[in-house]
Amino acid sequence: MTTLTERRSDSAPSPQRPSLRHRLAERGVDRQLWLLLPAAVFVLVLFLYPFFYGLQLSFQPTKGGPLADYQRFFSDAYQRNTIWLTLRLALPAALLNVAASVPIAYRMRGRFRGKRTLTTLLVVPITLGTVLTAQGLLNYLGPTGWLNRTLMGLGIVDDPVRLTNNYWGVFFSLVITGFPFAFLLVLSYLSGIDPTLERAATSLGADWKARFRRITLPLLLPGLATTFCLTFVLAFSVFPSAVLVGDPTGETYVISLAAYRAAYEQVDYPYASAIAMVMGLVELVVVAVVLFGRSRCYTGSTGGKG
Amino acid sequence: MATLTQRPRRQIVARPSAWIVWGVVIFFFVNLLGVVGAVLVNSFGTQWFDTWLPSGYTATWYGEAWRQYALFDVILVTLEVSALVVGLSLLIGAPAAYVLARRDFPGKRLLYLVFLLPILMPPITYGIPLATVLYKYGLAGNLSGVVLANLVPSVPFVILTMTPFLEQVDPRLEDAARMCGASTRAVFLRILAPLLVPGLLAASILVLVRTVGMFELTFLTAGPDSQTLVVKLYNTMSSAGIRAQQSIDAMAVIYTSMMLVLVVVALRFINPTQLVARVKEDTDS
Numbered sequence: 341m342t343t344l345t346e347r348r349s350d351s352a353p354s355p356q357r358p359s360l361r362h363r364l365a366e367r368g369v370d371r372q373l374w375l376l377l378p379a380a381v382f383v384l385v386l387f388l389y390p391f392f393y394g395l396q397l398s399f400q401p402t403k404g405g406p407l408a409d410y411q412r413f414f415s416d417a418y419q420r421n422t423i424w425l426t427l428r429l430a431l432p433a434a435l436l437n438v439a440a441s442v443p444i445a446y447r448m449r450g451r452f453r454g455k456r457t458l459t460t461l462l463v464v465p466i467t468l469g470t471v472l473t474a475q476g477l478l479n480y481l482g483p484t485g486w487l488n489r490t491l492m493g494l495g496i497v498d499d500p501v502r503l504t505n506n507y508w509g510v511f512f513s514l515v516i517t518g519f520p521f522a523f524l525l526v527l528s529y530l531s532g533i534d535p536t537l538e539r540a541a542t543s544l545g546a547d548w549k550a551r552f553r554r555i556t557l558p559l560l561l562p563g564l565a566t567t568f569c570l571t572f573v574l575a576f577s578v579f580p581s582a583v584l585v586g587d588p589t590g591e592t593y594v595i596s597l598a599a600y601r602a603a604y605e606q607v608d609y610p611y612a613s614a615i616a617m618v619m620g621l622v623e624l625v626v627v628a629v630v631l632f633g634r635s636r637c638y639t640g641s642t643g644g645k646g
Numbered sequence: 647m648a649t650l651t652q653r654p655r656r657q658i659v660a661r662p663s664a665w666i667v668w669g670v671v672i673f674f675f676v677n678l679l680g681v682v683g684a685v686l687v688n689s690f691g692t693q694w695f696d697t698w699l700p701s702g703y704t705a706t707w708y709g710e711a712w713r714q715y716a717l718f719d720v721i722l723v724t725l726e727v728s729a730l731v732v733g734l735s736l737l738i739g740a741p742a743a744y745v746l747a748r749r750d751f752p753g754k755r756l757l758y759l760v761f762l763l764p765i766l767m768p769p770i771t772y773g774i775p776l777a778t779v780l781y782k783y784g785l786a787g788n789l790s791g792v793v794l795a796n797l798v799p800s801v802p803f804v805i806l807t808m809t810p811f812l813e814q815v816d817p818r819l820e821d822a823a824r825m826c827g828a829s830t831r832a833v834f835l836r837i838l839a840p841l842l843v844p845g846l847l848a849a850s851i852l853v854l855v856r857t858v859g860m861f862e863l864t865f866l867t868a869g870p871d872s873q874t875l876v877v878k879l880y881n882t883m884s885s886a887g888i889r890a891q892q893s894i895d896a897m898a899v900i901y902t903s904m905m906l907v908l909v910v911v912a913l914r915f916i917n918p919t920q921l922v923a924r925v926k927e928d929t930d931s
Contacts, residue, residue, distance in 0.1 A: 390776040476684050485684065
């Protein structure tokens with residue numbers, strides 16, 4: 341990025357060859373690229389610089405060698421376990437959100453009356469925010485909440501089911517906040533697929549199963565991969581719900597919580613940065629695996645491209 | 647909108663698969679209603695233990711929450727932060743989106759990846775180093791820190807949202823304007839800007855919704871006087887104990903109604919199903 345701006349600044353014309361400015365313009369580098377400057381500076385100062393600052397800070401622990409904080413994290417079973425606890429929450433939640441969105445979006449991709457209302461209704465959970473969701477789950481799923489009352493009233497269970505202050509509370513909270521988001525994206529990708537393709541398949545005698553499996557799904561897969569990544573990122577950084585509806589010292593002691601505690605309760609920034617780096621790495625590995633799978637899919641122009 | 651897909655009318659008696667799908671949707675909504683309803687009812691209830699419904703109803707919790715948590719100031723801060731983030735992210739993001747949508751140049755893919763990274767990373771991952779840096783320079787703990795931190799995911803978001811809108815504007819319009827002697831400034835102000843108003847609106851509303859709802863980054867950088875409504879809510883709830891649950895619920899309802907207004911306004915300008923892929927519905931009319 342910086343090389344670009346430097347290369348442009350010394351655009352002195354030379355007599356023999358076409359001027360540097362001319363040659364650069366042929367490769368697409370000209371004055372209009374200055375418009376990128378604010379955004380580039382912004383990313384550099386507010387994202388890349390802090391990131392690399394955190395990276396080098398994580399190698400400068402308060403005591404011990406450069407890798408001491410990473411050793412500390414991985415040798416402490418309680419801390420190390422946070423990776424597993426986070427993945428155990430985020431992966432199933434993201435998978436469920438994407439998997440549930442596909443059939444619903446597939447039903448809704450056509451045009452029908454009330455589609456806009458239904459879409460709006462499905463978007464409503466985005467407005468709830470983690471705290472209202474947490475409060476609602478505590479009230480609704482709690483031992484004296486409506487759900488347990490109904491279940492006990494119907495005689496399905498004898499004792500209240502414990503669904504809050506543990507894994508399930510956080511899981512439900514992730515589904516409530518993540519599902520609408522996944523649904524909107526999937527619906528958007530699905531509506532981007534050219535409907536004539538499916539009609540062509542119908543005219544060749546394909547039933548809806550064959551149409552879905554052979555036409556829609558392959559075109560949709562890249563979009564699904566993107567949706568999964570974005571939903572996974574949302575679910576991976578569970579923080580408020582893990583504290584409010586979860587069991588923040590045990591079952592839902594997620595990695596973002598570990599990083600937060602290191603930074604703000606133990607005021608150990610190097611250690612917090614190390615945890616944040618581990619967190620980023622784990623997350624990027626999952627995203628990279630999914631995106632690698634996506635790169636093997638067809639991403640042509642017939643829609644559904646992510 | 648042209649009716650491209652003139653399918654035969656769906657029969658009333660749907661297939662079993664349809665029943666399952668609608669059943670799941672209804673199940674989701676019933677539970678969602680339970681979650682929201684529980685908060686709503688509790689925020690109007692006087693006392694609610696071990697019964698189906700509270701023993702009485704009152705609206706005093708709202709007044710109490712408003713006074714006790716100084717909600718007027720909190721909402722003011724929330725609006726200030728959101729307005730600043732929206733304005734700045736549009737100023738920074740829109741020109742970059744234009745270049746990225748229109749031009750091809752060496753290093754474009756790398757630059758695009760760098761712009762997308764803040765959306766692909768969980769906020770806590772870069773939020774903690776970012777907060778450390780901001781505290782080091784004395785920028786965190788006040789309004790400027792909150793705004794700067796919130797800009798990090800907002801600018802890429804503006805770029806992402808604006809790109810499909812920019813791709814819809816025919817480049818020949820700009821060429822024609824230039825042929826007629828318009829300067830770059832004139833092209834931007836008199837050709838592109840009016841055509842991009844929907845895109846700008848969509849981007850700014852989405853950024854607004856995101857900023858009002860953004861918890862992690864604000865939480866990490868806010869000081870006592872620069873908390874937005876979400877952070878205030880979280881802090882109140884996590885340190886609850888002596889406080890009445892109902893007043894927290896009342897505050898949560900206030901937050902949600904604010905978000906609901908924003909999202910309903912947003913949906914008037916944006917068709918959520920066309921955010922990532924523009925549908926060719928209008929072309930064959």
